[in-house]
Amino acid sequence: MxxxxxxxxxxxxxxxxxxxxxxxxxxxxxxxxxxxxxxxxxxxxxxxxxxxxxxxxxxxxxxxxxxxxxxxxxxxxxxxxxxxxxxxxxxxxxxxxxxxxxxxxxxxxxxxxxxxxxxxxxxxxxxxxxxxxxxxxxxxxxxxxxxxxxxxxENAKYTRAILQEMPGFMDDMASVLDNVGMSIDRFNELMALPADLLSDADRAAMKAIRDAIPMPTEETIMQKVIPQGDIANYISGEYKGVGGHITKAQDVKQLKNYDDIYNSLRLDYVDSDFNPATDECVGVIRFKTPNASRIEIPYSQAMGGNAVGGPPFTGNGFTAATNGQAIPEFLCKNRVALKDGAELYMITKDGAEILVAVYNKVSARFVDILE
Known part of the structure; x- marks a missing residue:
């Protein structure tokens, strides 16, 4: 006991x-x-x-x-x-x-x-x-x-989580289409076609939809996707500014991984530097620019513009996404400058968002966060 x-x-x-x-x-x-x-x-x-x-x-x-x-x-x-x-x-x-x-x-x-x-x-x-x-x-x-x-x-300003709080085109798409009396199915069909294959009525409707999307300002967060191999060139300072096709970051906030980005932005153009078979990631630059007035909608001649490009370029102001995404695109014919604090990310195949570098205006390059 x-x-x-x-x-x-x-x-x-x-x-x-x-x-x-x-x-x-x-x-x-x-x-x-x-x-x-x-x-x-x-x-x-x-x-x-x-x-x-x-x-x-x-x-x-x-x-x-x-x-x-x-x-x-x-x-x-x-x-x-x-x-x-x-x-x-x-x-x-x-x-x-x-x-x-x-x-x-x-x-x-x-x-x-x-x-x-x-x-x-x-x-x-x-x-x-x-x-x-x-x-x-x-x-x-x-x-x-x-x-x-x-x-x-902790100090990053353009993370995926922050972008989720901003309304993108796909959040407002239904109301925009209602204003022109177009169904989502019909819009998706027309969006993927080159503008010169559309009827005059369809071109007018697509232009009304695209023009309803506000143009970027100096305070708009924009996004440029770059090949994996170009990341080092931005960190070294060899590449400065961005040019070519870009988007508002909030309009692509739903694209979580490499394949989402590749397919939605139609990066499969001829002689593309993007290769899903060998790439481990894409680079993503999120930035504001003091040259926002130089950003335009990439309308082809059929839509009243002068932008040109081979397939899958549409000329209607949207990418030719066929995966259920609707991506309004913009164009910088000449490179635009970056405001201080632009952020360079890697987006991997499995969707990891990895902050790599932050733009420093004084040194005019992206500074590796580990420096």
């Missing part, structure tokens, strides 16, 4: 889980009294909920196991089971944050911590949408690079 100490009796008297203690004594014997005395109510509740597994882990790892199980439940139990003394050591150094990140990310979090990326920094990056499995994409190799990435992403 267990000799119930005054310490146990006092703990039992003031315990908030007396029923669990009594149940535990019947199931596990008097050892449950030791658990209460040494580790408190949380340990008793953990054993009541998780049984033998909790008994074993608490006996082996003590208060650290109790904390992990009490705060994170079954995930904490699993973490302490798989990582044992390694997790216990990290908890002693970093506190509960170590349990949280290892519970959530397992081996990836352990690898990050081994590179001197503390759990608090892992959590900061996580809050910014950057998981430990993304660290290679962001070129995070240790604490210094992790801090630079966190600072850059």
């Amino acid at each position: 267990y000799n119930y100490t005054d310490e146990f009796l006092t703990a039992f008297k003031y315990s908030g889980c007396q029923d669990e203690i009594i149940e535990g004594i019947f199931k596990y014997g008097d050892d449950i009294a030791d658990v209460l005395t040494k580790h408190g109510d949380d340990a008793v509740r953990a054993i009541s909920r998780y049984g033998d597994d909790a008994v074993e882990l608490i006996a082996k790892h003590g208060d650290e196991a109790v904390r992990a199980i009490s705060k994170y439940g079954e995930e904490g139990l699993t973490a302490i089971y798989y990582y044992g003394d390694q997790l216990v050591d990290l908890v002693r150094i970093h506190g509960d944050d170590a349990v949280e990140v290892i519970t959530k990310y397992g081996d990836d979090a352990l690898e990050a911590i081994s590179k001197n990326i503390d759990p608090d920094l892992i959590k900061q990056l996580d809050d910014l949408g950057i998981k430990p499995s993304d660290y290679d994409n962001f070129r995070i190799t240790g604490r210094e690079s992790a801090e630079k990435v966190a600072k850059a992403v």
